[in-house]
Amino acid sequence: MLILGIDPGTAITGFGLVDFRGNRFSMVECGCIRTQAGLPLAERLQILYRGLFNIIRQNNPAHVAVEELFFNNNARTALAVGHARGVILLAAAEAGLPVFEYTPLQVKQAVVGYGRAAKAQVEYMVKTILCLPSVPGPDDVADALAVAICHAHLYDWERKYI
Numbered sequence: 001m002l003i004l005g006i007d008p009g010t011a012i013t014g015f016g017l018v019d020f021r022g023n024r025f026s027m028v029e030c031g032c033i034r035t036q037a038g039l040p041l042a043e044r045l046q047i048l049y050r051g052l053f054n055i056i057r058q059n060n061p062a063h064v065a066v067e068e069l070f071f072n073n074n075a076r077t078a079l080a081v082g083h084a085r086g087v088i089l090l091a092a093a094e095a096g097l098p099v100f101e102y103t104p105l106q107v108k109q110a111v112v113g114y115g116r117a118a119k120a121q122v123e124y125m126v127k128t129i130l131c132l133p134s135v136p137g138p139d140d141v142a143d144a145l146a147v148a149i150c151h152a153h154l155y156d157w158e159r160k161y162i
Helices: 041-059 075-094 104-112 119-129 139-161
Strands: 002-007 012-021 024-034 063-067 099-102
Touching: 002 041, 002 139, 012 041, 012 139, 024 041, 024 139, 041 075, 063 075, 063 139, 075 099, 099 104, 099 139, 104 119, 104 139, 119 139
Parallel strands: 002 063, 063 099
Antiparallel strands: 002 012, 012 024
16 A cells, blocks of 8 residues: 655655555655745645655555644644645545545654654664665654654554454
């Protein structure tokens, strides 16, 4: 099953395509979509939408897994990430793909085994699980791959046991 994991953001949106077969993971592609800080929000969201839609069209994933919004003290940042998430959900819906959403706690639990794991622990496990020579960067890319890995674990578990 090919999974597109996404770590949403308006400046940088990380994505990672992970193939999960049996109990084996392999990274197909990863990267990020960047937008310029000076652009109006509508243009940034358009760039994000087009970038994601092209990734979906070129790779035809079975599922899209998106990290849920992490609420912090900065309401502006949370609102901007919310806009990015909306565009991501729209791109997946336009492509007819099912979307699964996971909290940062769920992602850390599924990838590291501990929901309060440090970012470095998550990055190390992403590198190890996918047999990569180094941690993919920037952080948003490693986070997107972690979301895809989380989905593979949880979706597979739910199909077997629920």
